[in-house]
Amino acid sequence: MKSYVNYSLCLAAVAAMTAGCASSGVKNPRGVPVTEMKADERGFVAGTGMESQDLVMVTDKMARSILAIPEIANAQGTPRVVLNPVNNETRFPINKDIFLTRIRAQLNSKAAGKVRFLARDQMAALERERDLKQSGQVTASSDPNVVEFKGADFFLTGTLQNMTTRTSKGVSDYVLYSFRLIDARTSDIVWEDMAEIKKQGLEDAAYR
Amino acid sequence: MKVAFLSVGLGALLLLTGCATTPKAARIPLTGDPLVDGRTHIEQGPPNERILWQYRTALVAMRRGDYPQAKALLDDAILTIGGILTNDKDARRARSMFASESRKKFIGEPYERVMAYYYRGILYWMDGEPDNARACFRSGELIDSDTEVDNYAADYVLLDYLDGFASDKLFTDGGDALKRAKANASTKMDVPPDYDRAANVLFFTECGFGPQKYATGQYREQLRFREGQQQARVVTIKLNNGQVIRTRPWDDLYFQATTRGGRVMDHILANKAVFKQSTDTVGDVAIVSGAVLATGRNTQEAGLGVLAFGLLSKAIAAGTTPAADVRAWDNLPQFLGFGALRVAPGTYTAQVEFQDGAGRLLANLSRRVTFEVKAADRDTVVYISDKQQ
Numbered sequence: 001m002k003s004y005v006n007y008s009l010c011l012a013a014v015a016a017m018t019a020g021c022a023s024s025g026v027k028n029p030r031g032v033p034v035t036e037m038k039a040d041e042r043g044f045v046a047g048t049g050m051e052s053q054d055l056v057m058v059t060d061k062m063a064r065s066i067l068a069i070p071e072i073a074n075a076q077g078t079p080r081v082v083l084n085p086v087n088n089e090t091r092f093p094i095n096k097d098i099f100l101t102r103i104r105a106q107l108n109s110k111a112a113g114k115v116r117f118l119a120r121d122q123m124a125a126l127e128r129e130r131d132l133k134q135s136g137q138v139t140a141s142s143d144p145n146v147v148e149f150k151g152a153d154f155f156l157t158g159t160l161q162n163m164t165t166r167t168s169k170g171v172s173d174y175v176l177y178s179f180r181l182i183d184a185r186t187s188d189i190v191w192e193d194m195a196e197i198k199k200q201g202l203e204d205a206a207y208r
Numbered sequence: 209m210k211v212a213f214l215s216v217g218l219g220a221l222l223l224l225t226g227c228a229t230t231p232k233a234a235r236i237p238l239t240g241d242p243l244v245d246g247r248t249h250i251e252q253g254p255p256n257e258r259i260l261w262q263y264r265t266a267l268v269a270m271r272r273g274d275y276p277q278a279k280a281l282l283d284d285a286i287l288t289i290g291g292i293l294t295n296d297k298d299a300r301r302a303r304s305m306f307a308s309e310s311r312k313k314f315i316g317e318p319y320e321r322v323m324a325y326y327y328r329g330i331l332y333w334m335d336g337e338p339d340n341a342r343a344c345f346r347s348g349e350l351i352d353s354d355t356e357v358d359n360y361a362a363d364y365v366l367l368d369y370l371d372g373f374a375s376d377k378l379f380t381d382g383g384d385a386l387k388r389a390k391a392n393a394s395t396k397m398d399v400p401p402d403y404d405r406a407a408n409v410l411f412f413t414e415c416g417f418g419p420q421k422y423a424t425g426q427y428r429e430q431l432r433f434r435e436g437q438q439q440a441r442v443v444t445i446k447l448n449n450g451q452v453i454r455t456r457p458w459d460d461l462y463f464q465a466t467t468r469g470g471r472v473m474d475h476i477l478a479n480k481a482v483f484k485q486s487t488d489t490v491g492d493v494a495i496v497s498g499a500v501l502a503t504g505r506n507t508q509e510a511g512l513g514v515l516a517f518g519l520l521s522k523a524i525a526a527g528t529t530p531a532a533d534v535r536a537w538d539n540l541p542q543f544l545g546f547g548a549l550r551v552a553p554g555t556y557t558a559q560v561e562f563q564d565g566a567g568r569l570l571a572n573l574s575r576r577v578t579f580e581v582k583a584a585d586r587d588t589v590v591y592i593s594d595k596q597q
Contacts, residue, residue: 047291087378088339091346092290093332096339164346166353168472171292201292206299206312208472 048173048199049092050160058177058195059099062158063106065193066181071154072115080150081181082118084157090175091164099158103179118150154190155182170202242268242539243277250281256298259285260314263324263537271593275331282328289315289324290347302533303476305483305524309533319419319464320537322348322364326544329370330412336586342374356469363392363467365458366544369400373548376403377587394463398456400546407548408587409579413455415440415562415594418540419465427484429477429530433465438542440562440570440594445547448557455545462542473532480530488525494518541593553583562594570594 040056066072072079083104086096104117119126126149133144142148158179165172180192236252238245246265250258266281293299293315302312315321329344345367353362362368372385382403393399416438424430443455495518501511555578562573573594581588 049290088343089380091343091350093286093328093340093343093347164350166350168354171350201294203293204296204299204303205472205476206296206302206309207293207315 048171048201050090050094050175054175054177054197055098055102057197059102059106061195062103062179062193063110066103066107066156066191067111067114069181069191071181071183071190075114078113078116079153080116080118081154081156082120082152082184084155086158086160088160090160090162091173092162092175094160096160099160099177099179100156103156116150118152120152123149152184155184156180157182168208170200172198172200174198243272243274256311256313257535258313259288259316260535260537263316263320264539266324266327267537267539270327270330270591271595275334278327279331282324282331285324286328288313289321303473305480306527306529308529308531309473309477310531310535312533314533314535316537317421317465318351318468319461320540321351322367322464323461323537323540325351326367330589330591333374333410333587334589334591336584338374338377338587342371342378345371345374352464352468355467357467360467360469362388364464365389365392365397365400366546367459368392369458369546373403376405389458393458397458397460398545400458404548404550407550409549409551409581409590410587411443411445411453411455411547411549411590411592413443413445413545413547413592414541414543415443415457415545416542418537418542419462420538421534421536423532423534425481425530425532427481427530429481429532431471431474431532431534433462435462436542439564440573441543441565442563442567443545443592443594444561444563445590445592446559446561447549447551448559449551451549451551453547453549455547457543457545459544460542461540461544477530477532480528484525484528484530487521487528491518491521491523491525494521539595541595551581551588553581555580558590560592 040053083100086099088094088096107115108117129138130144130149132138133140156179158177160175160177162173162175164174174196175198176194176196178192178194180189182188183190236245236248238248243265246261246268249261250265253261262281262285266278266285269275269278269281293313296313299312301307302309316324325344325348329341329348332338332341332344349362349364349367349371352364352367355361366389368385369389372382372389375382375385386400386403389400417436419433420436422432422434424432441457444452445455446452494514498511498513498515498518501507501514504511557576557578560575560577562570564570575596577590577592579588579590
């Protein structure tokens with residue numbers, strides 16, 4: 001009787017072991033649901049480059065810093081600002097405009113008209129519209145021959161720079177984000193601020 | 209009774225050994241068009257080969273002048289290769305004894321990753337973004353910077369030259385990068401010229417076939433490279449306005465592939481090979497000893513035990529997979545060249561001719577390219593390959 005039990009146990013073990021082989025080849029058969037994350041949250045997909053949480057942190061800091069300077073806080077009238085492209089000197093190819101876009105959006109939404117941005121990137125369309133008005137092809141709510149396009153009081157621009165170290169122990173990237181506001185009349189840099197982020201990591205040995 | 213137990217155990221071992229085979233991948237329908245087939249592989253092929261097919265297909269798209277598609281594919285690949293790959297299940301399996309290296313997600317050897325950045329850099333420059341192009345060239349240099357021998361670290365002539373050239377175009381100092389480029393230029397290759405900031409037409413040329421991977425060693429655990437077939441070395445571009453530029457190779461991908469030194473993965477594969485050999489030898493000895501013992505009336509049980517151990521050891525040896533991963537970006541060129549010209553705005557046709565190392569014209573490769581030079585302050589980028597796909 002005891003030997004039959006032993007036999008049965010042995011066969012059951014064999015069956016269990018071989019049955020385990022059937023599960024190979026199918027991973028996450030139902031998929032992995034989308035995980036929504038905050039833009040300033042570090043995701044589980046990460047590198048040493050610029051990521052959304054860096055963008056949010058840097059642009060929040062810059063927007064707060066700009067509003068505090070006397071040239072903006074105590075300005076007579078509303079200063080007009082033009083965005084100049086950010087200079088990317090890092091090793092990371094990025095959409096550079098995203099930094100200035102977020103700073104502009106932050107200031108426009110939070111600063112309640114303390115600064116105004118000029119839509120220079122839309123100049124071609126704006127000029128065409130003005131020409132249509134001047135030629136009488138479309139209606140105008142004011143005299144189209146009077147120049148109403150505003151000039152800039154300040155230029156907002158920035159530079160992204162980085163230092164990289166790569167050794168057998170991993171990759172380390174330091175990125176310096178600096179932004180400045182330049183007086184369009186005098187070329188004075190009336191404001192400058194920076195943020196710096198350093199990241200490092202080591203890849204799986206299978207990729208080294 | 210014990211003999212019966214052991215027999216069941218041996219049966220189980222045989223059954224388990226059968227599990228070593230992997231399920232066959234679904235057959236991917238092919239059309240013969242590398243662009244269509246590449247896309248099909250990306251969409252329907254194994255996920256761990258997605259980047260490999262993105263590389264290959266992006267280059268086909270480049271050669272056909274389908275730059276938007278090449279951009280999209282390279283961008284997606286760079287999202288992965290630009291990150292830090294950790295906690296990857298497939299990578300963990302690739303390091304284990306019982307899964308091959310090719311189980312891991314393909315991102316390519318350093319020379320392959322460098323080329324992904326190189327091509328993306330060309331496309332950024334084409335789009336009037338020399339700073340992002342420079343970022344790509346810098347990332348490429350970084351990938352090549354951790355070689356075993358320092359002399360070969362970050363020694364791509366073209367990447368340094370283009371890094372400095374983009375800086376010069378952006379009115380910053382590219383002098384150090386130019387110095388590095390000139391210092392790295394080998395005696396076999398051309399020494400790059402000084403920058404001409406006013407040069408507004410940039411010719412990126414390439415020819416030959418890139419390095420081919422193969423595995424050697426008792427268990428194919430050693431990754432090696434074979435030089436690709438090559439005829440053309442020099443590219444002559446004759447514009448219909450009489451201007452002529454000749455580009456010679458500045459970089460050789462076979463040289464780059466073979467001067468990296470060993471990988472960390474090579475040590476893992478070597479350990480796997482030693483383990484496979486040891487368990488196989490132990491298995492042989494145990495099977496023979498077990499068989500001999502099993503013939504004796506008094507040693508039958510012990511013999512079957514040793515035999516079972518031998519079979520287990522053989523099964524483990526058979527399941528150990530030290531073979532190196534030889535998947536490769538197989539449509540890369542061997543030689544990379546570059547030239548820049550000052551050209552007045554207008555539409556141009558250029559006669560492109562390829563010559564071999566002895567200067568003989570390879571007439572079958574000659575072709576015409578048409579490009580437009582715009583008045584805007586954006587460089588015109590012309591990409592020329594000796595391959596038409």
